[in-house]
Amino acid sequence: MADWQWQTWQGQDFLTCDLLQPWPHGFFTRQFWPQTPETLTASLAANAAVQRVKQVHGNRVLTPADLAAAVEGARAEADGLISVGAASPTENRARQALWVCSADCSPVLIGDRATGQVAAVHAGWRGTAQAIVPVAIGKLQAQGIRLEDLVVAIGPAIAGEVYQVSVDVAAAVGRTLVSDAAGSDEAVVRALLQADHSPLRADDTPGKVRLDVRQANARQLEQLGLGRDQVAIAPHCTFQEPDRFFSYRRTGEKQVQWSGIVSRDPVERP
Structure with missing residues (x-):
């Protein structure tokens, strides 16, 4: 079972997962509200390009090229992001900071150990019913990743016993x-x-x-062929830990915490 660790930035704690240790990443708490990824990225990596979307509880997953094609001044609607593929020029590939926000929904961060590519997914029950995490992995596979190279961390979300x-x-x-x-x-x-x-x-x-939406996503990943050692679920519930997390189910307020991961350079495949 992967370990989860609390890290500190600006005197506040955010959560990391050992499975994603090679990538700068974090599942941030309510204490960082109302900071946005444009500010929070500095806690993970300097000079990383911030990528985010307007989340709509669907299963659309975009690349940076998709974001660049969006209408100027409008944020693209989607619930997942993947980084530029390994075939792209180095200057376009490295240091992409992908972000999603959540309150009770599952934030899912994915890393590919061979290419250094990453994905960030917002998986509420609607997105999970539309298999958004498998959709994101399918897009990564289209760029050449192998399932056995993936690691997935599912962050704090509402737990099944209270949902x-x-x-x-x-x-x-x-x-x-x-x-x-x-x-x-x-x-x-x-x-x-x-x-x-x-x-x-x-x-x-x-x-x-x-x-338990997180367990449903873990089951979907198992059906894809990922081993249990490739998937970790955070031992924290947004509903039951009000000091650390916002919960829409608990308060009805539209406040969020952010989760992000930064891509890295590829490593040589064995």
Whole structure:
């Protein structure tokens, strides 16, 4: 199991994961609000190009070229970013700082140990139901990465034991994980509740279950072929740790914490 460490910048703590140790990265807490990636990047790397999007709870994943093509003055709508591929010129490839924000949704940071490429993904239940993390990995594969070279850290988010959702929401996520995705919502949920390492838990309220979105993303990664040693989930819940994290489910306020990762130069493949 990967270890998670608290680091300090400007007298405040942010979280890092040992799996992503080769890359400057961080899952920032509410104490850094209202700073933005344009400021926070300095805590990770000097002179890194900041990449961010207008998040819309979908599964669109963009490259820096996509961002450059956006209408001037408007932020591109997406929920994921990948860095420039290894075939790009060095001056365009290195030091790209990719950022996503979240309150209860899952921030997912991905690194490729061979190429140095990275991805940052905002995976709420809607994005997870649309398999946004596999979509991001598919885009990385299109640029030449190998699944065995990837490491993935899923940051602080609302934990399954406190995230009550309707059966239709649970089924929308569950259809990415079961073989009979065409079944009824109740059948999908029932199958997942009986499965090992399920992202669902039963709830006493009729028509409700508890959903662990981070575990659902981990299951999607397992289905892609990533080993458990390639994926880490932060041991922190945004809902249950109000001193450290904003939680929309807890307060109803639209405040966020940022998570970012900086690409690095490629290493020679074995």
